[in-house]
Amino acid sequence: MNAPSAPAFEDVLSAGGEAVRELMDQVDSQLVEVASAYGGELERAAGSTLAAGGKRLRPLLVFICGHDAGSLRRDGLACAGAAVELVHMASLVHDDVLDRAQRRRGRPTVYAATGRAAATATGDFLFSRAFSLLAGGEDGEQISALSDACLALARGELAQREDAYSRALGVERYLYRCELKTASLFAAACKLGSLAAGHDDSATESLSRFGHKLGLAFQLVDDMLDVAGEVDDTGKQRGSDLLDGTVTLPLILSLRSAPLLANFDLRSVNSREDAERICDRIAATDALEETRSRAKELVVAAKLELGDALGPRLVELLNLVADRVLERRA
Amino acid sequence: MNAPSAPAFEDVLSAGGEAVRELMDQVDSQLVEVASAYGGELERAAGSTLAAGGKRLRPLLVFICGHDAGSLRRDGLACAGAAVELVHMASLVHDDVLDRAQRRRGRPTVYAATGRAAATATGDFLFSRAFSLLAGGEDGEQISALSDACLALARGELAQREDAYSRALGVERYLYRCELKTASLFAAACKLGSLAAGHDDSATESLSRFGHKLGLAFQLVDDMLDVAGEVDDTGKQRGSDLLDGTVTLPLILSLRSAPLLANFDLRSVNSREDAERICDRIAATDALEETRSRAKELVVAAKLELGDALGPRLVELLNLVADRVLERRA
Numbered sequence: 001m002n003a004p005s006a007p008a009f010e011d012v013l014s015a016g017g018e019a020v021r022e023l024m025d026q027v028d029s030q031l032v033e034v035a036s037a038y039g040g041e042l043e044r045a046a047g048s049t050l051a052a053g054g055k056r057l058r059p060l061l062v063f064i065c066g067h068d069a070g071s072l073r074r075d076g077l078a079c080a081g082a083a084v085e086l087v088h089m090a091s092l093v094h095d096d097v098l099d100r101a102q103r104r105r106g107r108p109t110v111y112a113a114t115g116r117a118a119a120t121a122t123g124d125f126l127f128s129r130a131f132s133l134l135a136g137g138e139d140g141e142q143i144s145a146l147s148d149a150c151l152a153l154a155r156g157e158l159a160q161r162e163d164a165y166s167r168a169l170g171v172e173r174y175l176y177r178c179e180l181k182t183a184s185l186f187a188a189a190c191k192l193g194s195l196a197a198g199h200d201d202s203a204t205e206s207l208s209r210f211g212h213k214l215g216l217a218f219q220l221v222d223d224m225l226d227v228a229g230e231v232d233d234t235g236k237q238r239g240s241d242l243l244d245g246t247v248t249l250p251l252i253l254s255l256r257s258a259p260l261l262a263n264f265d266l267r268s269v270n271s272r273e274d275a276e277r278i279c280d281r282i283a284a285t286d287a288l289e290e291t292r293s294r295a296k297e298l299v300v301a302a303k304l305e306l307g308d309a310l311g312p313r314l315v316e317l318l319n320l321v322a323d324r325v326l327e328r329r330a
Numbered sequence: 331m332n333a334p335s336a337p338a339f340e341d342v343l344s345a346g347g348e349a350v351r352e353l354m355d356q357v358d359s360q361l362v363e364v365a366s367a368y369g370g371e372l373e374r375a376a377g378s379t380l381a382a383g384g385k386r387l388r389p390l391l392v393f394i395c396g397h398d399a400g401s402l403r404r405d406g407l408a409c410a411g412a413a414v415e416l417v418h419m420a421s422l423v424h425d426d427v428l429d430r431a432q433r434r435r436g437r438p439t440v441y442a443a444t445g446r447a448a449a450t451a452t453g454d455f456l457f458s459r460a461f462s463l464l465a466g467g468e469d470g471e472q473i474s475a476l477s478d479a480c481l482a483l484a485r486g487e488l489a490q491r492e493d494a495y496s497r498a499l500g501v502e503r504y505l506y507r508c509e510l511k512t513a514s515l516f517a518a519a520c521k522l523g524s525l526a527a528g529h530d531d532s533a534t535e536s537l538s539r540f541g542h543k544l545g546l547a548f549q550l551v552d553d554m555l556d557v558a559g560e561v562d563d564t565g566k567q568r569g570s571d572l573l574d575g576t577v578t579l580p581l582i583l584s585l586r587s588a589p590l591l592a593n594f595d596l597r598s599v600n601s602r603e604d605a606e607r608i609c610d611r612i613a614a615t616d617a618l619e620e621t622r623s624r625a626k627e628l629v630v631a632a633k634l635e636l637g638d639a640l641g642p643r644l645v646e647l648l649n650l651v652a653d654r655v656l657e658r659r660a
Contacts, residue, residue, distance in 0.1 A: 120428060131477055132478075135472075158448050
C-alpha cells in the first residue's frame, strides 16, 4: 500500500509514532472496505476516488488530537478519521460534477470515469457512509459536529459559485468562504479526535479553534499554490481557480495593486495559457507575499490556541503540523 | 399549517390517534427548523422543498411502527421520522438535478429555483441533517439502518440510469431497482420506528420485511399512476417516466403483449403528447391490471409478515396503511 500521506507530513507521522501510523493505515483499509461495500455498479467509481489518496491531513488531525486515547477508544478514533476523510471526498466528488472536472490528483475524476449520475450517487453514498462509521460511537456529539461541517461545506460551495468571476470580492468575504469550505471540516477533525480521546470541553474547544485557524491557513496556501506552485509538486496546472472563476486572495490583493490587471475581465480567461499568464502577473505583484504573511499569522494564531493544559506532546505535534501546512508545496 | 398528509392516509392518521398526529406535526416543525438552520443563501432553496409537503408516508410508518413508544422515547421517534423524510427529500432534490426537472408536486423544484450548484449542496445538506437528527439516539443501529438505505438509494439511482430507454429490461431487474430505490427506505422507516419503541429483534425484523414489501407495492402503484393517473389527483402529467426513459412494469408487460408497441424506440418519445399516446396504448393492454395484481400480491405478502406477537392495534394500523397504499390515486 502506498504511504497514506504526502512527504510534507511524513515527519509528522514519524513524530506521531507507531500508533498514529497504524491509525493512518487503518483509514486506508476502511476506505477500501467502504468502496467494496458499494458493490457491483458503483465499486469501480468509488474505488478510483478512494484510491486516489491525497494528503489525508484531516484524519491525521483526528489522530493527533486523539493520540493519547487508550486502546479501548482506538477503534472509535480510526472510524472518526475515516469519517472525516469520507466527507471531504464526498464534497470533492460533488464539486467535480459541478465543475465538470476531468482530472484530480493526476487521475480521472469519478465524474469523468462514470458520468454525473453515478458521481452524484457516489458522493451521496460517501456522505452517508461517513455518518454510519460514527454510529458505533458513544455519543451523538461527533455526529453533530460532522453534520455541522457538512452544512458549512454546502454553504461554502454555494457561496463560491455565487462569487464566481466577481472582481468586487473583498478579503472578508473570501475568508468567510474559506471558513465554510475548509476551516469547518478542519475544526471538526480536531473536535472528533478530541471527543474520541475523551478530552474535557475546554481542551476540545481549544483544539477546534486550532483546527479552524489552521484550516484557513491551509486554504490560503492552497490558493497560493494554484498561482505559483510547481506542477511537479502539485500535480496540477497553475491557474485552475482562474479558469473556473474562483476568486482567491492572491487575485484579490493583486487587483488592488497592479495596473496591468486593472481592466481584465475574469470571464475572458479561457485557456491554460491565459491562466498562466495571469498567474505570472499576480506573482509579479506582492500579492503572494501578502497571502503568505496572512497564512503565517493564522498559523501563529492557531498555535496560540494550544494552552499548556493540552500537554507538551500534543502541543509539539500540532505545532509541527501547523509548520508543515505553511511550508507545504503540494 | 396544512395537513401533513394527502387524503389517502387521512383515515390512517385518524385511526392512529392523537399521538401519531402530534408526531406528524412535529415532523413538519422539524423540517421547517432544518430549513431555517440552513441560513442565508440556502434557506429559500431548502425551504421551498421542505414546504412542498408530499404524503409524508415514510414518517407515518416510523410513527405507526413505534406507536407504543413511551413518552420518554417520543422525541427520538419524532427525530427518526424527520430523518427518514429528509433522506427521501435529499434524494428527490438530487434526482431533480440529474433530470433537470422543473416541477415537482406542482411547485418549482429546488433545481429550477436555484440552479444545479445550490440544489446539489441542498441535497448534501439534507442528507447530513438527517443523520444529525439521529445523533441523539441511544444506539447506532438507527444510523446504520438509515445509512444502508442511503446506499441502496444511490445504487438504485445508478441502476435506473443504466437501464434508461432499455426495451430489454426484465421484470426481475425492474423489481431489484424498486428494492433499491423505494423498498429499502420503507424498510428503514419501519425499522427506525421499531428501534425507537424498543421492540425486540424479531418484531423489528418483521416490521422491516413488512416495510420492504409495502415499498415495492408502493412503487408499482406509483408506476401505474404515471401511466393512468388523473392529473387532478396526482398533480403531474402522465408519461413522465416515458419522457425521462424510466422503464417501469406497465411498459415492460405491455411490450410483451401489444403488437402496436412492438417496434417503437423509447428514445423517440419526446413530447407530452407522444408520452400520453403511449400511455393510452399501455392502458389498452392488460399491463395495468397485471401490475395492480402484483401490487396486491405484495400487499398481501407484506401483511403476512405481521405476526400476532406485534399486538392487534399495530397490526390493524399497518393493515390499514397497506390497503391505502394499494388504493391511492395520488
